[in-house]
Amino acid sequence: MKQKLFYTILIASFLLSGTAHYSGLNTTLQFVLCCIAVIFAAGFMGKATESVAHYAGERMGGFLNATFGNAAELIIAIFLVRDGLHDMVKASITGSIIGNMLLVLGLSVFLGGLKYKVQNFNVMLASHNASLMLLAVVALIVPAIFAKSFTFKEMDMLSTIVAVILIIAYGLWLLFSMVTHKKELSDVSARDPEDHAHTLNWSKGKSIFYLVLATVMVAFISEWLVGTLEHFTETFGLSELFVGAFLIAIIGNAAEHSAAVFLAMKNKIGAAVEIAIGSSLQVALFVAPVLVIVSHFMGDPMNIVFTLYELAAIAIAAVLARSISQDGATNWYEGFLLLVVYVILGIAFFLV
Amino acid sequence: MKQKLFYTILIASFLLSGTAHYSGLNTTLQFVLCCIAVIFAAGFMGKATESVAHYAGERMGGFLNATFGNAAELIIAIFLVRDGLHDMVKASITGSIIGNMLLVLGLSVFLGGLKYKVQNFNVMLASHNASLMLLAVVALIVPAIFAKSFTFKEMDMLSTIVAVILIIAYGLWLLFSMVTHKKELSDVSARDPEDHAHTLNWSKGKSIFYLVLATVMVAFISEWLVGTLEHFTETFGLSELFVGAFLIAIIGNAAEHSAAVFLAMKNKIGAAVEIAIGSSLQVALFVAPVLVIVSHFMGDPMNIVFTLYELAAIAIAAVLARSISQDGATNWYEGFLLLVVYVILGIAFFLV
């Protein structure tokens, strides 16, 4: 019964949002419809991810989720690069990284922690994620430090080389975590014995199909939603930095948000951390460098130099996420701390 | 016999310092008397804390000690805010944070380490303290980074919001550490079997009364002592930054200093770390934000923007204290390192 109602609203809200978008209805109505649709599509995505994770193991499920979640962002960002909106792209990359590490991880750890006193996950995975995140921070900070001494051409060259190096590093990370050291990085989180009762009886193939379908739906709705934002920006007088780093990032990551929280509340904190941190890493080590390289083929090269505010936000998020995840155990207060820092950064970006 | 002599000097030095202060005696004499009185009052406070900790557990004892110790500082700082001495207040907040994390922690670990080869304490507590300290550093650094782009009014608003958030975070930390996760954060330090022989036979009520009495005495003496400092500043030509960050902070924290060292040398390093780090956290997360809010009611709002030198000192102290405490084990060399960094910072502040 409940299930039927869920799928009815999912399909109805998706079709209505699409109709509203293409028929050019009132923007406020479009915005409300898209918000409802994205919540249900993300819920659907969470279920599909859980089902795939059931077959593939929590980490592979988390990786799939992060990848599908970021596919939508990558497509949106490529359109922004095409239009030469480099600052907006960088702001949304920043927002996506800190949104995942502070908001998604914070909500998952906080809500999971309210239900379970202490939640555990693989320490070695946490330690590697931290080192990778440090690499991303270093790769973004080095060009900014040297920016003043460089000519435009030298900076362009450094950006391209760093981008290529990051993509290679990300590829080798997949080789390392999925092939050579798969076993060492596997999950240790306690499985809920009731778990199987809740599991939907989807086959392996059906689960994967539903995951892809959910991702496509989220991508469409996200784009429609982003389209309505410009209207809101003008009406409420928000800065582009705030819109890029907070609104676009929060909506673009809605799927990861609800999927991670959903898993954390089922005591699968390992998968939730993998979605949150893994998604940040993918944005920093794969999405951002790909955009730098793609921009060269579009005739208007984008460099990899972020502003001081963006770098400070990324570095703070990385250091805090690392401090909290490095013992492989989480509780509600640690989630609260992550959320607090997100709010402080949000207020600062809003006031700038 | 020994006990009697101790209490005689305690009372005598307290009364003499008070008389010297209110009768306006020679400042150098006042200074010497106050120094003697503060040493004995702090010793008394250490005994009372140990007795309360005996009944309440080491952590609660450490928390009580930190709280009573900082009450004195908070009162002194409110008087400074009233007089509009915002820079002096911020310097003394900085000094109190680095004094506790480098000098108090350093002395405790060093002297405790000379007696015991390795001293252990609860790793989970250390990890949480580190994350909280990071929050404090972030909360102090973010306003400073954005300070240039902000108007006076925006900075005032950000300061107030950050102050309220920090007080909420500190309140929830007490809820977390004293209620929901009390057991997980409890101490593991080996108890000295001889311990009970040394314990004073004070009842629970008497112990608490003596702790309050000792705190009140320390607060009075500290204020008298601070009063004599201006004279010394002029005579020896010291900068206000150095006086605020080093002299006021060292004297204002004399109680924590001796209590923590006293406990460390009895192998209760867990309580010593709790006093040192807990006191830093309380200053950063409670005393500083309360002063920002209180300043609004006094008509001369103080913002939360610290100077580069102060932020660098706080960040360095937090990173080093974290690096040394994160394994839950300490030795004399780690204490020495903390002291060395305190000395280097002290020389730099002195020369500025």
Add this chain to the structure above:
Amino acid sequence: MKQKLFYTILIASFLLSGTAHYSGLNTTLQFVLCCIAVIFAAGFMGKATESVAHYAGERMGGFLNATFGNAAELIIAIFLVRDGLHDMVKASITGSIIGNMLLVLGLSVFLGGLKYKVQNFNVMLASHNASLMLLAVVALIVPAIFAKSFTFKEMDMLSTIVAVILIIAYGLWLLFSMVTHKKELSDVSARDPEDHAHTLNWSKGKSIFYLVLATVMVAFISEWLVGTLEHFTETFGLSELFVGAFLIAIIGNAAEHSAAVFLAMKNKIGAAVEIAIGSSLQVALFVAPVLVIVSHFMGDPMNIVFTLYELAAIAIAAVLARSISQDGATNWYEGFLLLVVYVILGIAFFLV
């Protein structure tokens, strides 16, 4: 047979390089001869170190190796200080620190990790090394932060005091690690049972003599090699910062490089980490301060203020090396990450 060939080339290449140097042959030929000679001399040094480590324990062997390796650098740097080339000295100090922490450690961990899935070493040692490295970073950053507010004389005084403090800290570290806590810091790396079959049958005295002999040879060849660099700098238009921080540092540390890699591939990662991190620490805590003090006796005092680029590189290397070594276990991907960051820094320094 193989052994004989090795020693023949070792001696021949050493004699030929020397002849080429003193007879003033073609610089390119000198350069090639010195490169061959340094590879063989370093190989000889690795063998001697392994043999001494067999008698003295891995850590003492690593310490000896680091010390002999840096003796050569110290001598070269003193000649540079005498000639007033302060910037070149600081660049080579920077290069030596990051070269050891990123290149030597990275290569050891990477190549060792290709052969052994996970390599373990003493966690307490790693934690202490990290804290010491933090002290070094703090000691180098504090003077740079305060540099603007200081007069030339004040900066000179701060540099001298910091230099003396660092030398004392390094002396106490030797006391701590070799005397008071020797046992706690001992190695846990699994010993290869085949190990003894490979061991050369050198006596204790012979091993020590060969280690000293190898060090002297490396020192001579390094100096001849550095002499040919100026020619190359002019021919290829390289900046002095790049030459000091990368070329001189790589060649000056060739011995540590090959010795550490040699040990890592024999699964003695504990000794390899000790060489890499220990050598960085020695440069930062002993070589650099000694040069500051020595410069006073040469009439042209060198201060301890490094450029922003150098400090950023040192801080990044320290944070990354710490993040990767703090769990006491390494694998090929961690080695790869260290190498990647070294390459990114190298490109940035090259383009500056």
